[in-house]
Amino acid sequence: MTEVFMSRQPLVNRQRRIIATRLTLHLESGGMPDAVNALSALASVWPQGEKPVFVSCGRTPCDASLLDWSAPENATIELPAAALLDQNGPDLIAALQTWQPTVCLHFDPQATQALSAGVACRFIGFDAQHFALAQLKLLAARTRTYGMGIAFNVENTADFRACVDAGMTAAAGWFFTAPSSTPAKALNPGQANIVRVLNLVRHNADIREIEAALKQDVAISYKLLRYINSAGFGLSCEIQSFRHAVSMLGYDKLNRWLSLLLATASKDPMAPALLYTALLRARLMELLANGLVEPSEYDNLFITGAFSLLETLLGIGMEQALETMRLPEPICDALLGNGGRYKPFLDLALASEGDDGQNIATQAGMLGLTASQFNRAQLQALSFADAMEF
Structure with a gap:
C-alpha cells in the first residue's frame, strides 16, 4: 500500500482568523483507493469541532471511488470542475448526488458547464495565481449563488487583502507567517x-x-x-x-x-x-x-x-x-x-x-x-x- 503523507494550509477570513484547514493528500503514484485508506485511518483523530476541514487530492484525478470514504460532517471535498465532465464524470456526479458531501468546486474554464451538472457546492475555489484581481471580483459576484468564494494559493498579505476585498470569504496560504516590516530594536x-x-x-x-x-x-x-x-x-x-x-x-x-x-x-x-x-x-x-x-x-x-x-x-x-x-x-x-x-x-x-x-x-x-x-x-x-x- 502506498504511503500517503498530508500537508495543510489554513483558511484565513477577513478578521484575520483561521476558520478552516485545508489538507492536501500527496498521493504520488497512488490513486483514490490510497486516498480513501489514508483518510479512513484518521477517523479516530478527526477534528470534532465546527471548523471545516477541506480535503484536496492535489494533482491526482478524482473519481467516484473517493466517495467510498465516509466523510465526517465537517469535511469538505475539493473537486476540479473537469472531474465532473470527463469520462468518469457521470459516476462521480451520481455518487455526489447520493452521498451529498460538502463540496468545494475548483473554478476553471469548464466550471460554468460543471456548475450546471446538478451538484450542490457550498464553496467555489479560485486559484489566486491564475486570476487577476479584477477577474476574481467579477467571478465572485457571478458565482455567489452557487457557493462562497475561497481564494487558494495566496502568497502575500497584499494579495490577501485584495482577495477579501474582491469578495472572497477566506484565503488559503501561509502568507501571514513572513515578517511584514523592518525588525524593531527592542521588545515593547x-x-x-x-x-x-x-x-x-x-x-x-x-x-x-x-x-x-x-x-x-x-x-x-x-x-x-x-x-x-x-x-x-x-x-x-x-x-x-x-x-x-x-x-x-x-x-x-x-x-x-x-x-x-x-x-x-x-x-x-x-x-x-x-x-x-x-x-x-x-x-x-x-x-x-x-x-x-x-x-x-x-x-x-x-x-x-x-x-x-x-x-x-x-x-x-x-x-x-x-x-x-x-x-x-x-x-x-x-x-x-x-x-x-x-x-x-x-x-x-x-x-x-x-x-x-x-x-x-x-x-x-x-x-x-x-x-x-x-x-x-x-x-x-x-x-x-x-x-x-x-
Missing part, C-alpha cells in the same frame, strides 16, 4: 514583562517574586489563567490563581503556557492566525517526538514550536529575541538553524506546511515516522489548537 514593554516572568518561572523563582511581576500587567495573569483553563488543557478543575497553578502543574508545565503569552503581546494585525499556527506547531512537535526523546524534553519541544514564529510575532530578529531569554541550548540551536536534536522535528513541522510531499516523506523518514503516524499527529495538533481559546 508588554513583551519585555512577559519575558521577565518567563525567566523567573524557568529558574524556579520564589512565587511571591513571580506574583509581583505578574501584578505589573494584570492582563498577563488573565490570559495565562484563560489558557490553562481552556478545553485544550483538559484540567478537571478550574485554576483560580497563579499560586494555585504552580501547586497543580509545577513550574515546568507553566513555562510552556507563558511562552504562548509572548504571542498575545504581538502588534501584528495577523496575530490571531499567527498565534493559532504557533500553538499548532508547538503541539505537533511535541507529538512527533513522543517516544523519540525523553519525556522531560517534551515541554522544550513544545516551546521550540511555539517560538518558531517569534520574528513575525514580536517584530524583532530571532537572535535578538532569544538574547532576552535564557533558553536551553537545543531550543536556541533549532530556532537559529544551527542543528541540534530538536531541529529535525522543527524541519518536519515546517515541511507539513509546504506542498512538497516528497520532502515531508524524507523528513518523516529521518525520524522513523510512518505516514500514518505523521498524519495522525497533524490532526491531533489541529484539534488541540481548535480547542484553545483565543
Whole structure:
C-alpha cells in the first residue's frame, strides 16, 4: 500500500482568523483507493469541532471511488470542475448526488458547464495565481449563488487583502507567517514583562517574586489563567490563581503556557492566525517526538514550536529575541538553524506546511515516522489548537 503523507494550509477570513484547514493528500503514484485508506485511518483523530476541514487530492484525478470514504460532517471535498465532465464524470456526479458531501468546486474554464451538472457546492475555489484581481471580483459576484468564494494559493498579505476585498470569504496560504516590516530594536514593554516572568518561572523563582511581576500587567495573569483553563488543557478543575497553578502543574508545565503569552503581546494585525499556527506547531512537535526523546524534553519541544514564529510575532530578529531569554541550548540551536536534536522535528513541522510531499516523506523518514503516524499527529495538533481559546 502506498504511503500517503498530508500537508495543510489554513483558511484565513477577513478578521484575520483561521476558520478552516485545508489538507492536501500527496498521493504520488497512488490513486483514490490510497486516498480513501489514508483518510479512513484518521477517523479516530478527526477534528470534532465546527471548523471545516477541506480535503484536496492535489494533482491526482478524482473519481467516484473517493466517495467510498465516509466523510465526517465537517469535511469538505475539493473537486476540479473537469472531474465532473470527463469520462468518469457521470459516476462521480451520481455518487455526489447520493452521498451529498460538502463540496468545494475548483473554478476553471469548464466550471460554468460543471456548475450546471446538478451538484450542490457550498464553496467555489479560485486559484489566486491564475486570476487577476479584477477577474476574481467579477467571478465572485457571478458565482455567489452557487457557493462562497475561497481564494487558494495566496502568497502575500497584499494579495490577501485584495482577495477579501474582491469578495472572497477566506484565503488559503501561509502568507501571514513572513515578517511584514523592518525588525524593531527592542521588545515593547508588554513583551519585555512577559519575558521577565518567563525567566523567573524557568529558574524556579520564589512565587511571591513571580506574583509581583505578574501584578505589573494584570492582563498577563488573565490570559495565562484563560489558557490553562481552556478545553485544550483538559484540567478537571478550574485554576483560580497563579499560586494555585504552580501547586497543580509545577513550574515546568507553566513555562510552556507563558511562552504562548509572548504571542498575545504581538502588534501584528495577523496575530490571531499567527498565534493559532504557533500553538499548532508547538503541539505537533511535541507529538512527533513522543517516544523519540525523553519525556522531560517534551515541554522544550513544545516551546521550540511555539517560538518558531517569534520574528513575525514580536517584530524583532530571532537572535535578538532569544538574547532576552535564557533558553536551553537545543531550543536556541533549532530556532537559529544551527542543528541540534530538536531541529529535525522543527524541519518536519515546517515541511507539513509546504506542498512538497516528497520532502515531508524524507523528513518523516529521518525520524522513523510512518505516514500514518505523521498524519495522525497533524490532526491531533489541529484539534488541540481548535480547542484553545483565543
